[in-house]
Amino acid sequence: MSATPSPARRTGGRSAAVLAAVRSAVEELVQERGSGQVTIPMVAERAGVNPTSIYRRWGDAPSMINDLATYRISPDRPLPDTGDLREDLTRWAQEIIEHFRQPAAAALLRGGAAAAGAGDSDCLRNRRAEATLLIERDGGEVPVEEVIDHVIAPIVYRVLFRPWTLDDELAPALVGRLFAGR
Amino acid sequence: MSATPSPARRTGGRSAAVLAAVRSAVEELVQERGSGQVTIPMVAERAGVNPTSIYRRWGDAPSMINDLATYRISPDRPLPDTGDLREDLTRWAQEIIEHFRQPAAAALLRGGAAAAGAGDSDCLRNRRAEATLLIERDGGEVPVEEVIDHVIAPIVYRVLFRPWTLDDELAPALVGRLFAGR
DNA sequence: TCCCTAAAGCAAAGATCATTGCGTTTACGT
DNA sequence: ACGTAAACGCAATGATCTTTGCTTTAGGGA
Incomplete structure (x- = not known):
């Protein structure tokens, strides 16, 4: 018997x-119509795939969208490592901002937010894991919760509700403020 | 001729x-099934109302959910006014946290987030207006953007993705940090 | 290369949703 | 009170979605 x-x-x-x-089709459609208006037959047609395949793999549209939103950023890409925590955090935040400046990525995040709270779905868990990694690697002077509240949260809020405010000064400003109060 | x-x-x-x-039915259903799984016939049945009435008033489920999410907190309730900006902000933040600790309110916010980005839908615009009011009333020492980034955003992030972290220390902690760096 | 079977495709049936025309109720101005 | 028309309810229709049993394709280990 094998294990x-x-x-x-x-x-x-x-x-x-x-x-x-399917991934491409979902991104296009979610961006065009909003996550709530994307149906599986629709995705299937644009992807040139049979709807049954999608139903069997994901079950329903919210699950599908949430799943694709979770893995939109490669989870195993290299993280900034300059030796300076502040610099690393700034570059990392900048990466995230640039990613979510793509309308398709923002739309997916909205879909992921809709699916959150139910089950274990949390399309941002990888981002939090990265923050933990960056911080612990550099000695853990900053609590992870602070990075979540004052760097990730403002970015996410802006992506969801005010995407036009995602400018290039944001990353340094947020990280700067994180280090200002200590 | 009248205007x-x-x-x-x-x-x-x-x-x-x-x-x-309809409001009650939507809140229950969004909480039970997630905003993406709520249909108009479903709401109509639970509300004891004809589906046609809902279709004619809102058109589709995402619009309906977003609309109800926007006006879930009474927009003309009295705001804290102790004369001290920090105290006012803390109480105001606490109110918001308590509101969104209700699972139905959190579920509605997720639905609102899903609908954001499309058209003028932004179910949090009233919260931002309140922040502006509080701040300008007290002389505007704190930029509104800072309150959004460091008080509203962390609360919203937690409501959406980590609702069990909404504890009673959060409001004073966030507002405290807002004043720490200045 | 050959098997085994996971995963995709197909088609049909059933369920659910969305739209529309028309009659009924009733909120609001006079 | 009364009249008007806004909003609701009803019912029928067509569109769309979802499920299910079966067949076909092809990934991956031996």
């Missing part, structure tokens, strides 16, 4: 192609 | 009753 009965998932080839097509 | 041709809207009596019933 893993190994259901042998098949993630490559055709499945990967379907995933990619 | 307003006065289409003579009818907001009282039966219409008000329908609105109230």
